[in-house]
Amino acid sequence: MTLITGFLGAGKTTLIRQLLTQAPPHERWAVLVNEFGDIGLDGAFYADLGVAIREVPGGCVCCTTSAAFQLGLNQLIRQHNPDRIFIEPSGLGHPQQIIAKLRSDSYHNVLLFTGAFCVLDARHLNDERYTKHDIFHDQIESADGIVFSHVDRYLQADKQNITSRFGEFSPSAKPLLYLSDPMHLDLDALDIGLADLSHPDSMLVTHNIARSSSAHEHEHEHEHDHQSHDSSSQEVGWHYQKQQDAMQVLGWKWSKDKVFDAIELRSSIQSMVILEGVYRIKGVFVTGLGEALFVNASQGEITLSVFPWSESSRLEIIGDVEGTWPFSCKQTLSIAGQF
Structure with a gap:
């Protein structure tokens, strides 16, 4: 181990x-x-x-x-x-x-x-x-x-x-x-x-x-745009926002039929990873039949890979508990038609 x-x-x-x-x-x-x-x-x-x-x-x-x-x-x-x-x-x-x-x-x-x-x-x-x-x-x-x-x-x-x-x-x-x-x-x-x-x-x-x-205790705060993570909600996709200590995470999971344009997606990721307060972006995005673009971004730097994938697209962004980056990320995805 x-x-x-x-x-x-x-x-x-x-x-x-x-x-x-x-x-x-x-x-x-x-x-x-x-x-x-x-x-x-x-x-x-x-x-x-x-x-x-x-x-x-x-x-x-x-x-x-x-x-x-x-x-x-x-x-x-x-x-x-x-x-x-x-x-x-x-x-x-x-x-x-x-x-x-x-x-x-x-x-x-x-x-x-x-x-x-x-x-x-x-x-x-x-x-x-x-x-x-x-x-x-x-x-x-x-x-x-x-x-x-x-x-x-x-x-x-x-x-x-x-x-x-x-x-x-x-x-x-x-x-x-x-x-x-x-x-x-x-x-x-x-x-x-x-x-x-x-x-x-x-x-x-x-x-x-x-x-x-x-001796190590936390306070957790959650904001969810879905009632539960059951199979029906996962079919249509859902979004959540969660806070822990000095960090918070935004997460999205799309329906299986959602397909992303790789060029538009890269542009969106580039604009979000440079936002003040964002530490890490990870995502898997379906771009074609049986394959997906795997995204790992931090410190303004992006790593992209293409691998076989048969599940739905998903994204998580982790950053400071303070700041306007969550609003900016949601706005970026919404403008790009990916939210």
């Missing part, structure tokens, strides 16, 4: 996809995706790889003691009996609670937790939009290894920020640092956390799980 953390838009999905391509042919690998939104979107980005996927959408994604998280993990183990599981929590997930749950008695003799990696865009180390969030620092401090993303876009100042935060690269450093272009992690690195099992401090997170989870 390997945990892959990282803030919104860091590149967690990209790293896990790269790791999944290295799976030995005789092993069964799986991914548990714990999402901030309600639609169930992130799992779509692994659909073409043929691995077992379990999504835990909606709710408080960092409260891993919740029944939803345990149920999702237990079903994944029972139904697929995988040799290795990657857990991808939301970019707003609290890693210490996840690690505590995985090392608790609930999974003793069931799971071997091999370590935690944090995917980090070094450009964020000096960006107050990211450093103002405690979770951003928690993810770094809880990691056995830091995997740097978007390395080709670093300036000299970004590389200096890495040295200032972590020191010089060393094979004995903790956390270990992985910097390559493109981002890459070898399978040999996945057991990075096992070396610490003999150290007393490595097991401290297994104690007082209930107390640690209750």
